[in-house]
Amino acid sequence: MRHIISAMVKNEGGVLAHVAGLFAARAYNIDSLNVGETEDPATSRMTIAIRGEDAVIEQVIKQLRKLVNVIKVQDFSGRECVERDLMLIKVTTLPGKRGEVNDLVDIFRGKVVDISHKDMVVELSGPEAKVDAFISLCQPYGIREVVRSGRIAMVRGTKAE
Amino acid sequence: MTRTGAQLLIDSLLDVGINTLFGIPGGVVIPIFDVLYDSELNAVLMRHEQAAAHAADGYARASGRLGCCLATSGPGATNLVTGIATANFDSVPILAITGQVRTDLIGNDAFQEADITGITRGITKHNYLVRHAEDIPRVVHEAAHIATTGRFGPVLIDIPVDVSTSKVDGELQSDLQLPGYKPNSVGNPRQVERAAELINQSSRPVLYAGGGVIASGAHQELLALAQAGNIPVTTTLMGLGAIPEDHRLSLKMLGMHGTPVANYAVMSSDLLIAIGARFDDRITGKITEFAEHAKILHVDIDPSSIGKNIKVDLPVVGDARQILLRLTPLIEERNRSEWWQQIENWRRDHKFSYKNDGKLKPQFVVQQIREVTGGEAIICTEVGQNQMWAAQWFTFKRPRQFISSGGLGTMGYGFPAAIGAQFARPEATVFEIAGDGSFQMNIQELATVARNNTPVKIALLNNGYLGMVRQWQELFYQRRYSHTRLNGNPDFVKVADAYGVAGIRVQKSEEVRPALEKALKIDGPVLLDFCIDPEENVFPMVPTDERLDHMIDLA
Ligand SMILES: Cc1ncc(C[n+]2csc(CCOP(=O)(O)OP(=O)(O)O)c2C)c(N)n1
Ligand SMILES: [Mg+2]
Numbered sequence: 247m248r249h250i251i252s253a254m255v256k257n258e259g260g261v262l263a264h265v266a267g268l269f270a271a272r273a274y275n276i277d278s279l280n281v282g283e284t285e286d287p288a289t290s291r292m293t294i295a296i297r298g299e300d301a302v303i304e305q306v307i308k309q310l311r312k313l314v315n316v317i318k319v320q321d322f323s324g325r326e327c328v329e330r331d332l333m334l335i336k337v338t339t340l341p342g343k344r345g346e347v348n349d350l351v352d353i354f355r356g357k358v359v360d361i362s363h364k365d366m367v368v369e370l371s372g373p374e375a376k377v378d379a380f381i382s383l384c385q386p387y388g389i390r391e392v393v394r395s396g397r398i399a400m401v402r403g404t405k406a407e
Numbered sequence: 408m409t410r411t412g413a414q415l416l417i418d419s420l421l422d423v424g425i426n427t428l429f430g431i432p433g434g435v436v437i438p439i440f441d442v443l444y445d446s447e448l449n450a451v452l453m454r455h456e457q458a459a460a461h462a463a464d465g466y467a468r469a470s471g472r473l474g475c476c477l478a479t480s481g482p483g484a485t486n487l488v489t490g491i492a493t494a495n496f497d498s499v500p501i502l503a504i505t506g507q508v509r510t511d512l513i514g515n516d517a518f519q520e521a522d523i524t525g526i527t528r529g530i531t532k533h534n535y536l537v538r539h540a541e542d543i544p545r546v547v548h549e550a551a552h553i554a555t556t557g558r559f560g561p562v563l564i565d566i567p568v569d570v571s572t573s574k575v576d577g578e579l580q581s582d583l584q585l586p587g588y589k590p591n592s593v594g595n596p597r598q599v600e601r602a603a604e605l606i607n608q609s610s611r612p613v614l615y616a617g618g619g620v621i622a623s624g625a626h627q628e629l630l631a632l633a634q635a636g637n638i639p640v641t642t643t644l645m646g647l648g649a650i651p652e653d654h655r656l657s658l659k660m661l662g663m664h665g666t667p668v669a670n671y672a673v674m675s676s677d678l679l680i681a682i683g684a685r686f687d688d689r690i691t692g693k694i695t696e697f698a699e700h701a702k703i704l705h706v707d708i709d710p711s712s713i714g715k716n717i718k719v720d721l722p723v724v725g726d727a728r729q730i731l732l733r734l735t736p737l738i739e740e741r742n743r744s745e746w747w748q749q750i751e752n753w754r755r756d757h758k759f760s761y762k763n764d765g766k767l768k769p770q771f772v773v774q775q776i777r778e779v780t781g782g783e784a785i786i787c788t789e790v791g792q793n794q795m796w797a798a799q800w801f802t803f804k805r806p807r808q809f810i811s812s813g814g815l816g817t818m819g820y821g822f823p824a825a826i827g828a829q830f831a832r833p834e835a836t837v838f839e840i841a842g843d844g845s846f847q848m849n850i851q852e853l854a855t856v857a858r859n860n861t862p863v864k865i866a867l868l869n870n871g872y873l874g875m876v877r878q879w880q881e882l883f884y885q886r887r888y889s890h891t892r893l894n895g896n897p898d899f900v901k902v903a904d905a906y907g908v909a910g911i912r913v914q915k916s917e918e919v920r921p922a923l924e925k926a927l928k929i930d931g932p933v934l935l936d937f938c939i940d941p942e943e944n945v946f947p948m949v950p951t952d953e954r955l956d957h958m959i960d961l962a
Binding site for chain 2: 308
């Protein structure tokens with residue numbers, strides 16, 4: 247099963263290496279890992295999307311909690327939460343096709359952020375499935391480059407305790 | 408007061424209670440050694456950094472205090488790695504201090520640069536690269552706190568040379584800033600009650616005690632629980648001494664080379680009470696058939712140890728001593744006479760034994776060491792057959808009496824660990840029970856014991872083989888002794904002599920006792936070269952991945 251693990255960590259050198267090292271040493275396979283500062287500049291939030299059996303996920307969480315620089319770890323699976331991926335995608339826009347791609351961008355509520363003679367860069371965010379769907383619809387036009395942020399997530403309603 | 412980073416380091420180490428460290432100097436730690444030149448902190452010069460780490464570890468295991476080692480950057484730091492990994496695997500609290508190249512050179516492949524925080528990330532409990540001298544007091548206090556709380560372990564502090572030499576003024580903060588570090592030691596009261604219920608309901612319980620009992624200082628509480636419920640106790644290798652082994656409730660050690668009674672009891676139990684132990688494969692044998700009929704109750708300070716190797720029916724996270732203190736009053740007195748009848752039968756029918764064929768036997772040597780020291784000696788071991796014979800035949804009385812690399816199984820550990828143990832416990836008789844292969848991995852420390860007149864007695868069980876590997880080859884590889892014969896062993900007595908250490912060769916059983924007595928009379932280090940039966944084996948033995956009660960015993 248897929249899990250979203252959210253870890254609050256000290257915002258200092260070496261934390262990312264500790265977490266990455268933990269995953270590497272135990273051969274855990276992560277789908278994505280996202281790190282960013284929180285409302286408190288002394289802490290960062292890591293959001294880890296990972297697949298695995300419950301026992302494995304339980305070990306992952308226990309091992310994360312063991313790291314001295316990790317302040318809090320939560321498993322969001324089974325909880326009501328908002329999940330988002332952010333993507334930048336560079337789509338080939340041959341003459342005459344730009345309008346079609348623009349329509350797609352509108353339907354997906356994306357944004358064109360750069361444009362040239364041959365291609366354009368679209369910014370899109372949303373749940374993983376929506377982002378995947380957009381990629382597949384762009385395929386016929388030709389995709390030059392995709393950059394995705396990896397999952398970020400937040401529990402709905404009152405602040406996650 | 409203006410102090411350099413190096414002065415701050417030594418002051419902080421003294422602050423956290425370190426008065427002895429083991430190390431070797433080098434370019435980037437000269438400023439630190441310069442402070443040690445006239446410091447009250449006693450620095451012991453070793454001959455290899457690996458030995459320095461093991462000595463810090465032996466010091467910690469023998470005393471329960473924080474050990475400390477110090478090495479230079481690059482090769483000095485990487486030489487510590489095996490020692491740090493050894494301490495980490497057995498949860499031993501040590502501080503490893505390393506020098507680092509100048510801050511502005513880090514990452515530039517400077518002379519003797521090694522990314523030691525990167526290298527040791529997976530084998531330390533935590534590590535630090537210090538960038539500002541004013542952080543040193545806080546970092547040392549945090550490191551000491553982390554090493555000696557929760558599940559103990561090594562912490563490394565890497566200090567660039569410019570940080571050591573830079574000057575700082577005034578009083579500095581040493582308050583801990585560890586928002587993410589809160590080990591749970593008290594345990595959940597409801598879980599403790601449930602544990603008591605499980606124990607009270609069980610008719611065939613076994614206590615299975617590991618190194619956590621010793622680390623937590625819970626040996627008296629363990630015995631109290633065992634007595635309250637009339638529960639037999641077996642220990643792991645790391646748990647040796649958690650209960651006096653000659654106590655009626657002790658089944659001695661379990662596992663691959665454990666006693667039959669311990670292994671049978673565990674396999675027939677209806678409740679296995681694991682305390683500070685982690686269900687290692689050397690203990691469980693074939694894990695899917697381990698203690699099949701038993702419920703598992705697991706008390707451990709480290710939540711990630713629980714449910715890792717085996718499914719646990721009742722976890723209790725916390726410090727062994729604190730939990731046992733609250734658990735024992737809830738235990739109902741039961742005589743469990745049927746269970747004990749069964750256990751006494753096993754105990755009577757399956758004793759450890761060896762063939763008495765007139766050859767010099769290692770088991771006999773270990774027994775004699777016990778007798779001449781009144782069973783009081785601290786025993787450090789190497790790895791291999793020597794380690795198992797020491798574990799099986801000494802009969803330990805107290806915690807911190809058996810010092811051995813359990814988890815990592817590091818050859819070369821025992822001798823430097825014995826040096827560390829002797830520094831921690833100057834009044835104690837310390838024996839290092841060695842194998843000829845392992846001893847040669849840190850043999851250079853003969854210089855250290857000679858120089859300091861450290862009275863460690865080395866009992867070399869010299870079989871001319873990498874004996875434990877040879878045993879496996881004999882039993883499972885048709886006696887194809889590939890690269891296990893130690894041709895080219897030196898004359899160890901002459902080697903000792905060359906270092907200025909007394910050496911005694913022992914070839915016959917009747918010479919053992921007088922030689923040991925002579926060694927104990929010498930006020931200084933002694934090497935006893937016991938030329939034992941070269942193909943003696945360690946039995947009983949559970950072959951890898953066999954059921955724990957399938958022991959072979961060809962003795
Ligand atoms: C550093 C290291 N290298 C290799 C091994 C594998 N190993 C385990 S026991 C052993 C033989 C040890 O020989 P010796 O020290 O003579 O002890 P004996 O078994 O003969 O008592 C070896 C090579 C190890 N445990 N540690
Ligand atoms: Mg040998």
